[in-house]
Amino acid sequence: MRAVFYGKDIVALHSGMAGVFRSATGGKPTPVTLRKVIKPLRLDGGRGVVCIPTNARPEWFNGAVGTLQLDGPKRNWAAVPTDALILDGGRWWVLIEDAKGIHRQAVEPGPSVDHITLIGKGLKAGQQVVVTGAYLRFHRDFADHYQPPD
Structure with a gap:
C-alpha cells in the first residue's frame, strides 16, 4: 500500500x-x-x-x-481556545495570568480542531490562559512605543 x-x-x-x-x-x-x-x-x-x-x-x-x-510517539499537549493565540512579529504568543499578573508567553502551536489548538511547546498544564480580549490586551501599550509627529 x-x-x-x-x-x-x-x-x-x-x-x-x-x-x-x-x-x-x-x-x-x-x-x-x-x-x-x-x-x-x-x-x-x-x-x-x-x-x-x-x-x-x-x-x-x-x-x-x-x-x-x-502510531507515533506519545506526546503531552496543552490545549487552548484558538482565540487565545496571538501572532506578532512572526511568532505565536498567549497571555498567561498568574499571581504576578498577566504576561506574554511564546508558544509553538500544533494542530487545531473545532476552535481548539494544541500547543507543542511553551505552555504547561494548569497555566491560566487569557482568552477574552487577548489580542487587545496584548497590544494595549502599542501606542506607547511611538512618538507623535511634530
Whole structure:
C-alpha cells in the first residue's frame, strides 16, 4: 500500500512503525507496518510511504481508498481556545495570568480542531490562559512605543 503524509511530523516517519488502514467502504481495519519512507519530498510537500499488511491476508483490495493511521510517539499537549493565540512579529504568543499578573508567553502551536489548538511547546498544564480580549490586551501599550509627529 502507498500513502502520502503531510505536515511537520513527516520527519518522524520511519520504517517499522505500526499502524492501521481503514477502508473508506467500511469493513474491518487492517494492521500494517511501514516498510519504506520514500525520498525525496513530493512536489506538494508530502512524504510518500509504503506499508505492508501485518496479517497474511489484508482486508483491502487493489485500488482501495481509505485512511492510514500510524502510531507515533506519545506526546503531552496543552490545549487552548484558538482565540487565545496571538501572532506578532512572526511568532505565536498567549497571555498567561498568574499571581504576578498577566504576561506574554511564546508558544509553538500544533494542530487545531473545532476552535481548539494544541500547543507543542511553551505552555504547561494548569497555566491560566487569557482568552477574552487577548489580542487587545496584548497590544494595549502599542501606542506607547511611538512618538507623535511634530
